[in-house]
Amino acid sequence: MEQRLAAVMAADMSGYSRLMEADEAGTVARLRTHRIELIDPAISKNKGRIIKTTGDGMLVEFQSVTDAVRCAVEIQQRMKRRNADVPQDRRIEFRIGINIGDIIFEDDDIFGDGVNIAARVEQLADVGGICITAAVATQIADRLELLIEDLGEKRLKNISRPVQLFRIGLEGVGLSQPEDAETVTRTVSKPSIVVLPFTNMSGDPDQEFFADGLTEDIITALSRRHELFVISRNSSFVYKNKAVNLREVAEKLGAQYLVEGSVRKSGDRVRVTVQLIDATNDAHIWADKYDRKLDDIFAIQDEVTAAIAATLPGRVEAAQRDQLERTKPANMAAYECALAAKVLHHRGTVSDNAQAQALIARAIELDPGYAHAHAWRACILGQAWVHGWCENKEATWNEVIAELDRALALDDNDADVHRILAAVNVNNNALTTARYHQERALSLNPNYDLVVVQQGELLTWLGRPEEGIEWIRKAMRLNPHHPERFWSHLGKAHFAARQYGEAVEAFMHLSAMDHLQHAFLAACYGWLGDDIAAQAHLEKVTALAPEFEIDSFLSTLHYAQESDFEHLREGLVKAARGRSGPPSTAEDAAAR
Template sequence: MKQRLAAVLAADMAGYSRLMEADEAGTLARLRTHRIELIDPAIAKNEGRIIKTTGDGMLVEFQSVTDAVKCAVEIQQRMKRRNSDVPQDRRIEFRIGVNLGDIIFDDGDIFGDGVNIAARVEQLADVGGICITAAVATQIADRLEVPIEHLGEKMLKNISRPVHLYRVGLEEAVLQPASEGKDTKRAVSKPTIVVLPFDNMSGDPEQEFFADGLTEDIITALSRRHELFVISRNSSFVYKNQPVNVREVAEKLGAQYLVEGSVRKNADRVRVTVQLIDAINDAHIWADKYDRKLDDIFAIQDEVTAAIAATLPGRVEAAQRDQLARTKPANMAAYECALAAKVLHHRGTVADNEQAQTLIERAVALDPGYAHAHAWRACILGQAWVHGWCEDKDTVWSNIVAELERALALDDNDADVHRILAAVNVNNNELTTARYHQERALSLNPNYDLVVVQQGELLTWLGRPDEGVEWIRKAMRLNPHHPERFWSHLGKAYFAARQYGDAIEAFMHLSAMDDVQHAFAAACYGWLGDDIAAAAHIKKVKALNPDFDIEVFLATLHYAKESDAQHIREGLVKAGAGDCLAETNDLAAQ
């Protein structure tokens, strides 16, 4: 169980039993339409997360009180307009309550005093109205143009203390969007994705559960990626066994990307096809198929889910980068700035790092509550710190620590936050702390290729390179489009495992090698006794880094065991690194 401060919106449909008794099918159809066309998109737009739904109500969690109230106001104002020409006895109307308090999260559900108060407050709201607690009223007083009326202290059922309540005035409420031309705070606009129920093409009704289970697992796995907003299962399964118009579905659900697929069983094999569609441009971005032997259908379900969940976010990000190339920097939102900064960071040059710092700082300024941006600012500054691309390393390190603390405080459940915390602690040789954050990242998102490959790196540093190789290979399988640097991690793991031939083969996959990678390749050849190949790589090391020194190089590595550090030292000596250095020093002396 986890506990954190959150805003909870509780909504309940007024007169549900009466409406159901009068017209059950019609009431459900109209309620479903309101969900698809208004309620779920409003929640998604305001960064909410539906925790629980009942026949006539729901609980929604928001990290921002402002977003929760904005969502409530939008729903109630638009529902009033929708009901304007509906007879009074057939109107679907809601009561909404909003509270800010400590919430206990356990197995996908929420509990605690904060939830109970939100539910009780909702019951005291007017039909079509919004009731909020004092904690909420205080937070929105200077942030939203909504009038609030003090209702005094109220005793709530099963709550021992009186609670100050307020009514939100909807008639005068004005929710102004942020100006496009100003550098005011803007909401993080994440890519929104909907996974439609996979079609059962096998003609076998018993395979229906596999198709539905696979769809639900993919939705759950993708929801772990905090850089994506995933439409809930309840909304997407409305379209099960229905002909789908991509643009219409995307428009109704407020989604930019749509995932659809099919399952076909043939004898003892099952084939799963999946495709990712840009619904706005009606363009296919990515498609793949997975053929598996039908030994264990649940194992297949897990395997295919992992593969899709690992690959799909990268394809979405690639599509976003293409769009970003056509976007004017002055109009970039926080998410777009963070995305552009990540692209520059992965290029790994001084100039790109400087530009990345500028963009990620803008992302943080646009939305100070964007945990992902704070974590990536730490990562980008960490790149400069590791490579010595900064004048004052102590100040930069302090900034890195501060950014990570801020990111952790904002969102302790973002796998990227813990992944970057682990990486930074490795670079500071705090391997015990790094292991804690790495395991946390892995538990939060076990199908994230960057987390999985980092598990392999960490195990290599900890003296368990054989396991490290397995994890790095797993990351490569999860994401066939993995970054090229995965080969470098694999080469280093194979070297530590004393598998020099495999290490050399891994390094050979790199389109270009830096001095560190040439040093590892040289050490491999040193241990294999290939003096000519070893000397060639040492020559490349000296060309790329004329001041190369074995001891300085070893200080940049993070082996927990002295025997592993000694292993690469001896390999470099066998490769002639010490001789080359001595020759260089002799020439310098002359």
């Protein structure tokens, strides 16, 4: 046995039995996701050690009381944000209690009065709250800027003496505020947008519900995009069935952009028109119409909502980019810096990446609490890491991870945060963890083209390229002005599906190719038996990367199945030998 002073955090899930009875599989899956994405990383980051877990709770030891409280606050604040869009009866919420005292350690378990008190204190905490003992409160009073409410002395079950308890106030609390937090002003200037109620042009009062439902669904879908500030439904529906001056409405609601539309039913068809207007100059930025057969009005509503929600943010961003290029302000706000950094990132050159790094760093300097900017700094640094555009790859990778930790702590409901976490885990060949984050990103924003295309990539790595092709093509439909690299993803998926002609066609959409894409094309032609084309692309490979070796190339890929590695290897060997039959062992070795 070992006895030492330690801080103990006891956490327990509220309503566990009720949730398990209502949806056992779903509750277990969601709890597991919270553990993987939030709770375990928070414990690790704050130097905690999980001693014991039960179905609905855990005991965690910390060497520092401050670390224990920081961890508890982070968990509860982030769980509150996660639950914001979850119905009350399906929320997973925790009570947390913290105590410090002498703990007995034996056989990887802990015992003693200090542990018992922590467990009893947890039971008196509010749902979603934190309860601490006087010993803990005394130690953090001058170290953490927290609201601590004295609950007085309480009698705890099986504890003979009364224990003085305190409640930590979590409302508006942040543990990582800058020293001059009181003078810091937010400089994120997101484009604001209002969706006015769609007009029912059908002359059919029964279609009014469709027009209103479509408007509400579009507002909800756009609200998932963290780069937009969307005016609430309550504000926009004030103008239902009223003749309005768009510029006055925009000024009154503080909106830069307006969306308006109409619904018209004719026979067995319904037509929806929509347009996006820049209220500052009355310019029509974008318009479209959707003409559908009236088989299932709710399916049409979902389809049109998805199309508008996928297309409209890109049009807003394009308009913002045009404005930036025209004005080139000397001191851009955080949002504008982040937007310009994204544009440079998508160009995909070493010089553009360097400029993107400078701009995204400026965005964070202007607003350290801007989660979206931290996520994109990880993405931009990750691009430099992948392409070797950094002096110290290990240091750059550590920065990527640190930025994602910050972004996740600030806002784990940002689809970009989870999208980039999925990409990072793919690069680490941690495909199971990548799937958790990818699914979370999809649930947060199912119409985001970058998330959708990444789903196709991940399925290709997992050995399901036919499904991957469908997702990549969906991303292309969602964003007809998609980045050119989408064609590269599609080509790789077709190759993995043994669809060589389609793969070649996809790669040929690229205006320029690197040696990796030429290698895939060489393998395609190797399998097709086109010796001349295969040799031509191999020459491109060696011209662009004189040190190219098959094994080194394969080591950069992330296939889950060995057969996919061998399939690519054999295609390259065929290309190298200029023959379509299976290579001999000697030829294979020579090609390497």
